Amino acid sequence: MSRSVLVVDDEVRLADVLAAALEDLGYRATAVHSARAALAELEQARFDLVLTDLRLPVMDGRALLREVRSRWPEIPVIIITAFAAVRDAVDLVKEGAFDYIAKPFEIDDVSATIRRALRLADIVRDNERLRGELEGRYSFATLVGNSAAFRRVIEQVTEVCETKATVLLNGESGTGKELVARAIHFNSPRRDRPFIAVNCAAIPETLLESELFGHVKGAFTGAVTNRTGRFAAADGGTLFLDEIGDMPLPIQAKLLRVIQERSFEPVGATRTQTVDVRLVAATHKDIRRAVDKGSFREDLFYRLNVFPIQLPPLRERADDIPLLAAHFLAELAEAMGKRATGFSPAALAAMTAYDWPGNIRELHNCIERAVIVAKTQTIDAPDLPQDLFSSRRGERDVLPRDLDAELERIERDFIIEALRRSDGIQVRAAKLLGIAERSLWHRIKKLGIKLGRAIAD
């Protein structure tokens, strides 16, 4: 679509000629003869650019520029000025005009300046959109859930994100600890500063200290250069200490010092460094128990536990399962270019009844697999992993109506699972189940298990 330019000049003929020339260059141009008329046009329609004379009666180009800058900051303004007033025009560039053009001018110069202005406006707009998307990804809008248990989490996140308080996230694996940590950072005043994550369980004890605090050249074998640690990298931002329950005691002591004194020394260094870092820590462990056992420092626990947030397991927010499932389905189908649009009632019932030991991550993986295997637009129960049907929640509280059929179902599920884990190799499957290969073979026949299907499923 062609770009629209608003031309403002009290010399009627000049404005009209300029507008016609711009039309010839492929723009949609509107000519007006006063700043007031320009503002009226801007209120009516969207313009991509304003081209205005500096000297206008009543309200001049400077006043118009200010008005446009404050009300439509995304619209670039180019000033046209008589040669004698170029100095004023330069001032206007300082006030936010994109550029100025001195009279008399060649239409080519006008056209080149307009093109530059529009290109820059595009870049700024794209940048803002990307930024918006990036922030959108982490804002509360990404935290899907409407159950009472999850609304409590959102409330706590809202309460704490504006502050600098240390947050301790506790929850089973896959309950969204990292996602919540990011939401806290990206909704905090530190959002423009770094978010740095360190998984304390994934880094060997010998390296964790230098990972967190950095080291100087020659501090230990292998330290061939100076290295900045994660604390320094997160300066001004947020440091996410994941699996804090696995942090070795000596490093806990050093962490305690950073929290208390806001300073640390890189490994092998003599100079102390200060940092301004907001801490968010997470663990799936019961740290209080670890304190009782002596594997976690009590003083550090109190320092971290300033604002604890407990993330509920998915089985305790079953109301959210359909919502999350639909959210992942839309996201994954789009990413994979599939047309899957919804779930059959049987599939939804199975998902809601399952207890999701791997929580939201497991649900995400389940939907991902279903989107791949589903042959129709609706995801049906057979598209879901077998696990959903082999350990139904609360099963043990209910007596089976037909014990033999129930035992057969359990036997079949175990055999299919063992075959799947052993790629269909029966000797191995038998070993996994602790039975003889012959016995496995008999059972497969008795239960009518189709080998190809069992493994492919």
Ligand SMILES: Nc1ncnc2c1ncn2[C@@H]1O[C@H](COP(=O)(O)OP(=O)(O)OP(=O)(O)O)[C@@H](O)[C@H]1O
């Ligand atoms: N409320 C939510 N809404 C949408 N997606 C979520 C939500 N919570 C978690 N997820 C998604 O679930 C997955 C697991 O979340 P995350 O990695 O944050 O969990 P975690 O608690 O850090 O797990 P672990 O302890 O295993 O590291 C991610 O793909 C995340 O985007």
Ligand SMILES: [Mg+2]
């Ligand atoms: Mg995690």
